[in-house]
Amino acid sequence: MRPLTEDETRTVFEKIANYTGGSLKNLIAPLPNGDRFVLRIQKDRVYYVLLSIANLATSIARDKLLSVGTCLGKITKTGKFRLHITALDILASHARYKLWLKPNGEMPFLYGGHVVKAHVGRWSDDCPEHQGVVVYNMQDVPIGFGVTARSTAEAKRLAPTGIVCFRQADCGEYVRDEDNLFTSG
Amino acid sequence: MAPSRTKTVKNKHAGSKAVQGKHASKKPGPPDGIVKAKKIKGTPPAKTAVGKQIVKLLEKRKKNRNKTYTDEELGIPKLNKITPVGVQKPRGKKKGKVFVDDRESMTTILAMVQAEKEGQIESKIMKARQLEEIREARKLEAEKKEEEKKSKLEEVKDNLRKKRKRNKTTPKDEDNVNELTSTGTKATRPKKKVSFA
Numbered sequence: 001m002r003p004l005t006e007d008e009t010r011t012v013f014e015k016i017a018n019y020t021g022g023s024l025k026n027l028i029a030p031l032p033n034g035d036r037f038v039l040r041i042q043k044d045r046v047y048y049v050l051l052s053i054a055n056l057a058t059s060i061a062r063d064k065l066l067s068v069g070t071c072l073g074k075i076t077k078t079g080k081f082r083l084h085i086t087a088l089d090i091l092a093s094h095a096r097y098k099l100w101l102k103p104n105g106e107m108p109f110l111y112g113g114h115v116v117k118a119h120v121g122r123w124s125d126d127c128p129e130h131q132g133v134v135v136y137n138m139q140d141v142p143i144g145f146g147v148t149a150r151s152t153a154e155a156k157r158l159a160p161t162g163i164v165c166f167r168q169a170d171c172g173e174y175v176r177d178e179d180n181l182f183t184s185g
Numbered sequence: 186m187a188p189s190r191t192k193t194v195k196n197k198h199a200g201s202k203a204v205q206g207k208h209a210s211k212k213p214g215p216p217d218g219i220v221k222a223k224k225i226k227g228t229p230p231a232k233t234a235v236g237k238q239i240v241k242l243l244e245k246r247k248k249n250r251n252k253t254y255t256d257e258e259l260g261i262p263k264l265n266k267i268t269p270v271g272v273q274k275p276r277g278k279k280k281g282k283v284f285v286d287d288r289e290s291m292t293t294i295l296a297m298v299q300a301e302k303e304g305q306i307e308s309k310i311m312k313a314r315q316l317e318e319i320r321e322a323r324k325l326e327a328e329k330k331e332e333e334k335k336s337k338l339e340e341v342k343d344n345l346r347k348k349r350k351r352n353k354t355t356p357k358d359e360d361n362v363n364e365l366t367s368t369g370t371k372a373t374r375p376k377k378k379v380s381f382a
Contacts, residue, residue: 002282002284003284003285003286004284004285005282005283005284005285006283006285006290006294009285009291009294010294010297010298013294013295013298013299014298014301014302017298017299017302018302022299024295024299025292025295025296025299027295028288028291028292028295030288036288038286038291039291126310128306128309128310128313129309129313130309131306131309151313153313153317154313
């Protein structure tokens with residue numbers, strides 16, 4: 001486990017900033033008890049963890065450490081960063097654009113489908129194209145995140161079967177991708 | 186008379202040296218009295234202006250000999266060569282990664298990234314709005330054109346109708362007038378009748 005380099009930090013923040021607004025700086029703000037959250041990389045996974053816990057984790061051998069804190073995603077071999085569904089909590093608390101799904105659209109989304117216009121209950125106004133959005137159900141529970149296929153204005157003219165949001169991650173992955181999501185090797 | 190005893194001197198030079206030392210303490214200088222001319226070290230051979238210039242030139246030459254020029258300084262075009270991964274990093278630099286762990290640098294990176302993203306989103310929104318405006322304008326124009334077309338068509342239709350009406354009315358009137366003039370008002374054509382017995 002090690003801290004991130006400057007480039008790695010930038011790529012991670014750039015990806016997260018697609019989904020979040022100005023409140024992102026609270027992500028690394030110091031807590032009232034003097035502690036703060038830091039980013040740590042273990043193998044290729046990036047973890048968002050309290051500094052005190054990260055310091056404790058140094059007593060565990062690298063190859064024996066499976067996970068610590070919240071896994072945000074993984075850094076690919078080409079140097080890009082891929083967000084995992086485990087980062088949903090952090091994204092949802094700082095989300096800039098949101099999309100609410102009708103009950104009939106929840107299951108198709110949780111099974112890995114993109115969001116079609118007919119399934120959208122509500123949508124943040126003035127949302128541009130290809131912008132990260134957090135997907136909620138109508139009870140305001142975050143169930144995944146994606147990237148908009150059309151801007152809000154364009155989506156109004158779209159047919160009900162037209163895709164408005166490309167899925168990036170959904171809560172169904174906890175079941176579908178259990179083996180890859182939490183590596184044990 | 187007491188026999189004179191010869192003194193055995195263990196070291197001939199010792200006494201004399203001691204004496205010399207005493208002398209030396211009194212008088213600085215060599216014991217043999219020969220004074221050598223002092224050598225002046227490091228003095229330039231000539232103090233004239235020409236001499237100075239020569240010295241300067243020599244120094245410059247020395248410097249130039251040691252100086253090595255890089256490719257960039259000489260303006261040599263870069264070769265289209267493949268630099269291996271291991272060679273890409275400059276020598277003398279610290280090996281390994283530079284970690285970012287302090288809050289200040291992380292905040293700086295975060296602020297930079299955020300500003301960049303904000304700019305991107307803003308530009309996206311602006312672009313979308315502009316496109317929307319253009320689309321609206323086009324739509325309005327198309328509607329206008331269609332209306333014009335329709336109105337033109339209507340006009341043409343009206344004209345045709347009017348023309349037809351005129352055409353229909355004028356020949357009939359003329360006929361009537363002719364008939365009236367020829368046969369009078371009550372004159373009617375004899376109707377053909379078929380009667381069965």
